[in-house]
Amino acid sequence: MICITFKKQHTRNNAILTFLTLFLARAHSVRPTVAVIGGGIAGLSCAEKLSQQYFDVTVFDTGRLRPGGRCASRWPGDRPKEGDPSLLSQYRFDHAAQAISVPPSFVKFQNQVKEWESRGVLRQFTNGSVYQINGAQPPTPLSSDHPLYFAPNGMNAIAMDLVASRKYTLQHDVWVSPSNGVKWIEKSQKWRVQAKGEVRGYFDYLIIAHNGKCADRLMSSSPAKEIHSLLRVNFAPSVPANGGNRMTLGSIYSLSFCLKSPSILSKTLPDSFVAGFISENADLGFLTCQSGKLAQSDTAHEVWTILSTPKFAKRHKAPQEFMPEETVEEVSTLLLVSLGDLLSIAPESLLAEVVDRRLQLWGAAIPMNVWRSKDEGFLYDCKHKVGVCGDWLLVPSIAGAWTSGRQLADYMVEAKGDLKKDVGLRGRFVRSTSSHRLGITSASKAPECIKA
Numbered sequence: 334m335i336c337i338t339f340k341k342q343h344t345r346n347n348a349i350l351t352f353l354t355l356f357l358a359r360a361h362s363v364r365p366t367v368a369v370i371g372g373g374i375a376g377l378s379c380a381e382k383l384s385q386q387y388f389d390v391t392v393f394d395t396g397r398l399r400p401g402g403r404c405a406s407r408w409p410g411d412r413p414k415e416g417d418p419s420l421l422s423q424y425r426f427d428h429a430a431q432a433i434s435v436p437p438s439f440v441k442f443q444n445q446v447k448e449w450e451s452r453g454v455l456r457q458f459t460n461g462s463v464y465q466i467n468g469a470q471p472p473t474p475l476s477s478d479h480p481l482y483f484a485p486n487g488m489n490a491i492a493m494d495l496v497a498s499r500k501y502t503l504q505h506d507v508w509v510s511p512s513n514g515v516k517w518i519e520k521s522q523k524w525r526v527q528a529k530g531e532v533r534g535y536f537d538y539l540i541i542a543h544n545g546k547c548a549d550r551l552m553s554s555s556p557a558k559e560i561h562s563l564l565r566v567n568f569a570p571s572v573p574a575n576g577g578n579r580m581t582l583g584s585i586y587s588l589s590f591c592l593k594s595p596s597i598l599s600k601t602l603p604d605s606f607v608a609g610f611i612s613e614n615a616d617l618g619f620l621t622c623q624s625g626k627l628a629q630s631d632t633a634h635e636v637w638t639i640l641s642t643p644k645f646a647k648r649h650k651a652p653q654e655f656m657p658e659e660t661v662e663e664v665s666t667l668l669l670v671s672l673g674d675l676l677s678i679a680p681e682s683l684l685a686e687v688v689d690r691r692l693q694l695w696g697a698a699i700p701m702n703v704w705r706s707k708d709e710g711f712l713y714d715c716k717h718k719v720g721v722c723g724d725w726l727l728v729p730s731i732a733g734a735w736t737s738g739r740q741l742a743d744y745m746v747e748a749k750g751d752l753k754k755d756v757g758l759r760g761r762f763v764r765s766t767s768s769h770r771l772g773i774t775s776a777s778k779a780p781e782c783i784k785a
C-alpha cells in the first residue's frame with residue numbers, strides 16, 4: 334500500500350517536473366532573439382539592458398582575451414599573442430581609452446558612473462593630477478568643471494563589469510566574417526549569423542555594434558540598404574567643416590613603454606602628474622603614467638603610454654595586424670623623440686631608458702564626424718529588424734558608446750518587439766568637436782552636447 338502511494342506521488346511529481354521544464358523552455362524560447370555583433374561598450378550596454386527585459390541576447394565579439402573593444406587594457410598574466418612574455422606584460426596598462434568624462438546631459442550615464450564609483454570600478458582623478466601640456470609653457474593642471482574618472486584596475490574592468498552579471502550569451506574570440514557572417518532570410522524574417530564556418534543561430538533582430546571596414550562590408554550585401562549607406566566609411570584625420578557625407582574614422586598609434594624607476598619622465602614632470610592632454614602638437618595627443626594611475630604589483634619600473642594624433646597615424650600608415658618590424662621601430666622612435674622634444678628632455682636620454690615597449694595601431698580609433706538625426710543616438714530599420722549603436726552616433730567616447738547602446742535597448746524594450754518605426758535614418762554627419770580630445774570634456778567648454 335505504502336509502495337503504491339509512493340509510486341503515485343512519484344509519478345505526479347515527475348509529471349509536474351516535466352510540465353515545468355517544458356513550460357520554462359517554452360517561456361524561454363518565446364523571448365525574441367537578438368544577435369549583437371560587437372562587444373565594445375555600446376554592444377555590452379545594449380545587451381545588458383535588452384537581456385534584463387524581454388529579449389534573449391547573444392553577443393559576438395572578436396576580443397581574443399576579453400570583450401571591450403577600444404575600452405582595452407593589458408593585465409599581468411594575459412596570454413601574449415606570440416613569443417615570450419615581455420617585461421611589459423607583467424604590468425597593467427590601458428592601451429586605448431585613458432579617462433572618462435561625463436557629459437552633463439547624459440543623465441543615465443551619470444547614474445551608471447556613480448554606481449561604478451560606489452563599487453570601486455571607477456575612481457575620480459585627484460585634483461591637479463591631470464595636466465594640459467603645451468610645449469611652450471610648463472605643464473599646467475587642467476581646471477575642469479567636470480570630473481574625470483579612471484578605472485583603478487584598467488579601463489577594461491568597465492567592460493568586464495558589464496559582462497559580470499550578464500543574462501546573455503557571450504561568444505568572444507569570434508569574428509563574424511564580413512563576407513558571409515550575416516544573412517537576412519526573407520522567408521522566416523530572421524537573421525542567420527555564421528562564424529568560423531558554423532551557423533551560430535537564427536535571430537529575430539540583428540544589432541551592429543561596431544563600425545569601420547568590417548561593419549561596412551558585413552552589411553554591404555544585406556537588403557538593409559539605408560543602414561549600409563550610413564555604415565560606409567572613410568579613413569582620414571579630419572573632415573570638412575560641413576561634416577562630410579560619410580562616416581570618417583581617424584587612426585591613432587598607442588605606444589606603451591617601460592622605464593626603470595625613477596625615470597627621466599617622472600623626474601621632469603610634476604610629482605602629481607598622472608595624465609596630460611597634449612595640445613598644438615603635430616605628433617602627440619595624450620600622455621599617461623600608468624604606474625601613477627593603476628594598481629601595480631611591481632614598482633621597479635614605470636609604465637607610460639603615449640597616444641599619437643590621427644594626423645601622425647595617417648602620415649605613418651601601416652597594416653594594423655601585421656606591422657613590419659621596421660615600422661614598429663621607426664614609429665616608436667619618432668613618438669619618443671617627439672615626447673623628448675615636448676618636455677625638453679634630450680631624446681637620446683629618454684630612448685636610452687626604455688627597457689621594453691609595445692606599439693599598437695588603432696586603425697578605426699576615433700570618429701572624426703558623428704551622425705546627427707532628430708532621434709539621436711542609434712539607428713533602427715524596422716523592415717529588416719536591424720539596429721545600430723556606437724560612439725559615432727553620439728559622441729566619440731565611452732560615454733557616447735554606452736549611451737548609444739542603452740538608447741537602442743530602451744527603444745526596443747519599450748516597444749516589446751512591436752517595432753514599427755524606423756529611427757535615426759534621416760540626418761547628416763557633423764564634424765566632431767571633441768574627437769581631438771578623445772571625446773573627453775574639455776576644461777571650460779561643454780562637450781559637443783546633445784540630449785541623451
Ligand SMILES: Cc1cc2nc3c(=O)[nH]c(=O)nc-3n(C[C@H](O)[C@H](O)[C@H](O)COP(=O)(O)OP(=O)(O)OC[C@H]3O[C@@H](n4cnc5c(N)ncnc54)[C@H](O)[C@@H]3O)c2cc1C
Pocket residue numbers: 370371372373374375376393394395396400401402403404428429430431432433434507508509510511542543544547548551585586587640695697698699722723724725728729730731732733734771772773
Ligand atoms: C587610442 C584610443 C584612445 C581613446 N581614449 C578615450 C578616452 O580616454 N576616453 C573616452 O571616453 N574614449 C576614448 N576613446 C574612444 C572610446 O574608446 C570609444 O569611443 C568607445 O570605446 C567605443 O565603443 P564602441 O562599443 O562604440 O566600439 P568598439 O569599442 O570599437 O567595439 C566594437 C567591438 O566590435 C568588435 N567587432 C568588430 N567587428 C566584428 C565582427 N565582424 N565580429 C565580431 N566582433 C566584431 C570589435 O573587436 C570591438 O570589440 C579612445 C579610443 C582610442 C582608439
